[in-house]
Amino acid sequence: MKKNTITLLLLLIVILNLTAKEYKLLSPNGNLCFYLQDERPNGELAYEIKYKDQPVILLSSMGISGWENKLELEKIKDTTNDEVWKQVYGERAEVRDHYNQKTFIVKKTGRGDKLNIEVRAYNEGIAFRYVNAGNGYQTIKSENTTFVTPPETYCWFAPFAQSRYTYLPIRDWPGESERPLTMKLKNGLYTCLAEAEMVNYCRTKFVVNKGEENIIRCKMYENIEDIAPFATPWRVIMVAEKPAELLANNDIILNLNAPNKIKDTSWIKPGKIFRITRLTTEAAKKCIDFAAERSIEYVHFDAGWYGSETSRDSDPRKSDVDPARCDVNDLNIPEVTAYAKTKGIGVWLYVNQRALDMYLDEILPLYQSWGIAGIKFGFVHVGNVKWTYWLHEAVKKCAAHNLMVDIHDEYRPTGFSRTYPNLLTQEGICGNEEFPDGNTTTTLPFTRFICGAGDATICYFHRRELKEKLPLNARSLESTACHQLALSIIEYSPLQFIYWYDSPEDVYGVPEIAFFDQLPTVWDDTKVLNGEIGENISIARKKDGVWFVGCITNNDARKQTLALDFLDPAKKYEMTLYTDGGEKVKTRTHVAVETKQVNTKTQIKLDMLPRGGVAMIIKEK
Structure with a gap:
């Protein structure tokens, strides 16, 4: 492509963006920002997401079939939420549900009904969905939502739910990607595209069309026929500086679902x-x-x-x-x-x-x-x-x-x-x-x-x-x-x-x-203590005052040091440590078991075999 052609294209993009009106939604801590662009030339809606002013999702499309263009933003409602709810069971006893929300109420030329676009900004990520609370029946044939990633973004791709993962660039995918889809950006950030509250709707996977690069599209399993009212599942874009933070923040998926509807849960016993x-x-x-x-x-x-x-x-x-x-x-x-x-x-x-x-x-x-x-x-x-x-x-x-x-x-x-x-x-x-x-x-x-x-x-x-x-x-x-x-x-x-x-x-x-x-x-x-995708991970979980710690490595042997700084500094503990001991341990499994006195300042040196691991039980003395 000639230099002057590129210049004209860039100029056209700038002009089109200047004609659009932009609305901003910040996460409670101010790190994540969702931008919605309105009043574009064809009446389309577009959005982008930044984290600490670094691009996460570049300007991308919004909408569902019948609501792709000729749209006009009629009203915006602002709400905020900050509450803690107790789980019946979970990875932690309590979950904080803290977000800022904008509801963009959209109308379309020639139609009497309206579409609500609900957007929530959490510290952990951005979520949005399309809601029609009216009585007019509609068939949804496609979703216009795209996720345009920065250049040189890579992902962990899995074509179906029980498959293994492949590390791929965002181009020329061999089929559809399951959700969630975890990605690594060139700027060092990690993001994850997920789906929440998919209850009375069809599953949506992700695709990259042949010949396109860095444009992820939503692919619905099938048409949704004659539905009213409706709310699509939430599209979730989690953002983190480290891979461990993505897993640590996975309560965002639960927060996007309705509260417990079972009054007596005493019989539910994991x-x-x-x-x-x-x-x-x-x-x-x-x-x-x-x-x-x-x-x-x-x-x-x-x-x-x-x-x-x-x-x-x-x-x-x-x-x-x-x-x-x-x-x-x-x-x-x-x-x-x-x-x-x-x-x-x-x-x-x-x-x-x-x-x-x-x-x-x-x-x-x-x-x-x-x-x-x-x-x-x-x-x-x-x-x-x-x-x-x-x-x-x-x-x-x-x-x-x-x-x-x-x-x-x-x-x-x-x-x-x-x-x-x-x-x-x-x-x-x-x-x-x-x-x-x-x-x-x-x-x-x-x-x-x-x-x-x-x-x-x-x-x-x-x-x-x-x-x-x-x-x-x-x-x-x-x-x-x-x-x-x-x-x-x-x-x-x-x-x-x-x-x-x-x-x-x-x-x-x-x-x-x-x-x-x-x-x-x-x-x-x-607590997700550390980890790199496809390499290693260490997690500590507590129940009734007792910590259980698991560490694993990939197909490679690995030496690392694990700090026990998650322990209470005012207490002393006894650890039972389980390691792969090799031939020196004369049992069938060759697992060595030993006890150690530890505290919050203790650092454990791990020497893991290929495909190996370490487990610990840490109790107060």
């Missing part, structure tokens, strides 16, 4: 859970005994307990074990549940969406009468409006029968657990049962876990060399034992599966399993 791998009454009772011995709150019957899940004839109203899963068909769920109750253990049942769709209204009161604690939804449909609405309505129905929920497969959270906290967790993640490498497990906290809890299934004795007692030099490239210990802290899930591939007989002979006996699954406080 905890650890153990999968029953042999589907017989006798095996189930042995697992219940094991759970009671090891302070595990729940046992779980996975696919196959009511027949083949691929068959429409399989009936979740009765036990009828799939012969492909077990050679004995004597499972009695009510009997097992009654036995579990005598041991203080709850029972969860897996039911896939096909059976849920056919029998939901029958099985919910039935399971409640049996004393079932919760249901794990399997093979759910995600993306379109019909099944998104169905899924969230099913969670509401479960709440009416005191049943907790774990949603599996491609479902990713957008904060609905705040409104219906009986939805404890969900998959939508490349979990440990898929044997991700260290590069993946050190990427997930800064990507997938920004949007909420992830049921990633801790797999402790899963490795072949442990069960077959192979020598250390014959080990596979899977994560170490301490990597899995640390993941149970790092990968937040109120319902935490442990020993995923194991039976009670596998869990013996190593002292470090006492760590899992003490492990909580929800927390009073959480």
